[in-house]
């Protein structure tokens with residue numbers, strides 16, 4: 508894990524600092540936020556690099572944790588298929604690879620992974636898996652999920668279920684309704700965004716109701732239940748291999764003093780710059796880990 512974090516964060520840091528020099532200001536990073544339904548412009552490479560710096564290490568840990576739980580289910584001792592809706596840079600796939608390595612396996616010998624995202628993200632890694640496919644498309648353009656992969660074992664929404672507008676979420680439910688689901692055992696996972704726990708869990712409940720009513724699946728656990736760490740502590744307390752690279756951390760913590768425009772003119776462009784740049788720390792604690800993993804059977 509430590510090696511992957513160093514590699515990916517190091518690469519994003521190089522890109523971010525080079526782009527910062529070109530842009531000459533930190534305005535785009537200042538406005539990066541998820542509150543009040545704001546969604547960053549993921550098409551911007553500067554935003555992608557910034558997202559990686561803030562979230563990659565912590566989300567890697569979370570997806571690793573999720574897939575460790577998945578791998579305890581006997582069915583997943585064999586080859587299985589994963590569809591990741593809103594996969595981004597395939598962050599959940601990195602976690603899957605790490606979880607498999609703990610069991611002396613690799614994604615290349617165990618998983619057919621199909622990631623879908625409307626945005627073409629950088630920072631992907633197939634880990635030499637010939638069955639790693641990324642499709643840059645709106646998931647709503649598909650008629651059935653089987654058009655992505657005929658065989659559905661795991662469907663994951665990695666921090667993505669709440670990023671659909673209400674109208675698009677209704678269309679997403681229709682896509683699930685039209686799909687055929689030939690497998691009698693299916694796992695649906697959603698990694699929840701901390702700021703939007705209620706909407707993300709409500710959407711999962713709607714999806715599970717549809718899977719019950721339209722496709723006859725039963726789901727053992729309460730539909731609004733989610734896994735989280737009750738007492739937030741540093742991620743390293745539970746995941747010893749979680750180490751955020753120190754030089755990048757120092758930079759992120761001191762971001763308010765890194766704006767080239769401010770350094771040149773000795774003042775910020777806007778009144779809210781300093782405050783907004785102050786709260787852009789990477790995630791280092793367990794409180795962002797929130798996920799739902801449902802085993803569906805019929």
Ligand SMILES: C[S@@+](CC[C@H](N)C(=O)[O-])C[C@H]1O[C@@H](n2cnc3c(N)ncnc32)[C@H](O)[C@@H]1O
Nearest residue numbers: 593594595598624625626645646665666667670
């Ligand atoms: C919060 S990001 C999560 C990215 C990544 N899964 C992660 O864990 O870091 C949500 C992702 O969902 C994608 N997304 C949103 N709506 C989508 C749609 N209709 N079809 C495909 N991807 C979509 C966005 O482009 C974005 O990459």
